Structures are given as C-alpha cells and as structure tokens.
Amino acid sequence: KQEVTQIPAALSVPEGENLVLNCSFTDSAIYNLQWFRQDPGKGLTSLLLIQSSQREQTSGRLNASLDKSSGRSTLYIAASQPGDSATYLCAVLMDSSYKLIFGSGTRLLVRP
Amino acid sequence: NAGVTQTPKFQVLKTGQSMTLQCAQDMNHEYMSWYRQDPGMGLRLIHYSVGAGITDQGEVPNGYNVSRSTTEDFPLRLLSAAPSQTSVYFCASRVGDGANVLTFGAGSRLTVL
Numbered sequence: 159k160q161e162v163t164q165i166p167a168a169l170s171v172p173e174g175e176n177l178v179l180n181c182s183f184t185d186s187a188i189y190n191l192q193w194f195r196q197d198p199g200k201g202l203t204s205l206l207l208i209q210s211s212q213r214e215q216t217s218g219r220l221n222a223s224l225d226k227s228s229g230r231s232t233l234y235i236a237a238s239q240p241g242d243s244a245t246y247l248c249a250v251l252m253d254s255s256y257k258l259i260f261g262s263g264t265r266l267l268v269r270p
Numbered sequence: 271n272a273g274v275t276q277t278p279k280f281q282v283l284k285t286g287q288s289m290t291l292q293c294a295q296d297m298n299h300e301y302m303s304w305y306r307q308d309p310g311m312g313l314r315l316i317h318y319s320v321g322a323g324i325t326d327q328g329e330v331p332n333g334y335n336v337s338r339s340t341t342e343d344f345p346l347r348l349l350s351a352a353p354s355q356t357s358v359y360f361c362a363s364r365v366g367d368g369a370n371v372l373t374f375g376a377g378s379r380l381t382v383l
Contacts, residue, residue, distance in 0.1 A: 189368055200377070251368040253368075258315070258368075260312035262310055
C-alpha cells in the first residue's frame with residue numbers, strides 16, 4: 159500500500175529565505191506526483207505536476223523535483239515571501255486511474 | 271466560469287440525520303471526486319466518477335452514497351450521520367485522466383453532534 163509522508167509537519171522561516179519541502183513515498187511505481195497549496199479555510203490549488211518520466215517542473219519561484227528510485231520529491235521555494243504562507247501537500251497517482259494519495263502536508267509560515 | 275462550487279459551506283447535524291453535500295462544475299470535466307480532510311491525515315478519497323452514470327468507491331466509502339446523473343453535478347449523501355463523519359469535505363474535478371490537474375472546490379465543513 160502506497161504511503162506518502164511529508165516532513166516536517168510545520169516550518170517557520172524569515173522572509174527572503176530559500177526553502178525546501180520534502181515528500182517521500184513508499185512505492186516507486188507512480189504515474190505522476192503533484193504539489194498543491196492550501197490556504198486556511200480554502201480548497202487546494204494545484205502548483206506543479208510532474209509526470210513519472212520527468213525529473214522536475216518549474217513555475218516562477220517554485221521548482222519541484224522527482225526521484226522515483228529513491229521515492230522522493232522536493233518543492234523548492236526561492237526568495238520566500240509572507241504570501242507563501244500556507245499548507246503545501248504532495249500527492250501521488252499510482253497509475254492513470256483516478257485515485258490520488260495525499261501526504262498530510264507541511265504548514266509553512268514565512269515571517270516578515 | 272465558476273469552477274467547482276460546493277454547498278453548503280458549513281453544516282451541523284445530529285447523529286442519525288441525513289443530508290446531501292452538493293457539488294457542481296461548469297468546466298465539462300468528465301472526472302469528479304469527493305475527498306474528506308481530517309487533521310493530520312491529509313485528504314482521503316471517498317467516491318469518484320469518470321462520467322455521467324458511472325461511479326466507484328475510493329478509500330473510505332462507508333456511510334456515503336453518490337450518483338452522477340449529469341456531467342455537471344456530483345452530490346454526496348450521508349445516509350445516517352455519525353460523529354466520525356465530522357470533517358471538511360472537498361469536491362474536485364478534472365478533464366481526462368490522471369495526467370491532468372485537479373480543480374478543487376472551497377470545501378464544506380460538517381460537524382456531527
């Protein structure tokens with residue numbers, strides 16, 4: 159059974175710092191991996207999707223990498239801002255079916 | 271284009287009551303799904319549908335029913351609410367298969383007393 163883990167559960171950094179969020183999964187036979195952002199009381203917003211054949215994806219200050227063999231993904235946030243404060247969740251899809259398996263998220267606070 | 275719309279945003283029920291959480295999308299997405307989010311547990315899939323008339327169970331389907339009579343709507347029914355169903359419920363949809371991103375609704379917070 160696939161398990162997705164995100165460590166740490168919470169992270170507090172000063173504004174301007176570059177930071178890395180971690181996601182690990184137990185079964186490397188994934189179809190893709192997705193990173194989401196969730197603001198308090200809101201739904202999830204898709205940030206980046208990495209197909210199993212890809213190594214990384216970039217969007218603005220965000221860069222997500224994928225290493226299937228080690229069962230790891232990282233989300234790199236450059237020059238963090240207070241507006242980046244949110245919970246970040248990763249999720250894996252095992253095949254082209256319709257079931258995403260989510261980690262429990264990392265709650266990020268960027269202090270001004 | 272409203273995206274994914276969920277109603278109600280908040281609901282309080284007594285144990286044993288029934289209710290329906292509504293989900294509608296205006297993006298002509300074939301796939302729709304319901305998740306529940308509990309503290310420290312991430313999101314877990316309840317039910318999903320790949321098109322009108324087609325539904326299937328996810329990870330935690332017990333106590334919930336769904337139907338998909340139209341492409342736009344995917345209601346989630348709680349038949350006899352239990353305190354263990356206290357949670358935040360999210361509806362999500364996407365076009366095509368898992369290669370495409372999910373669009374989430376804003377969530378419905380349900381409390382069962």
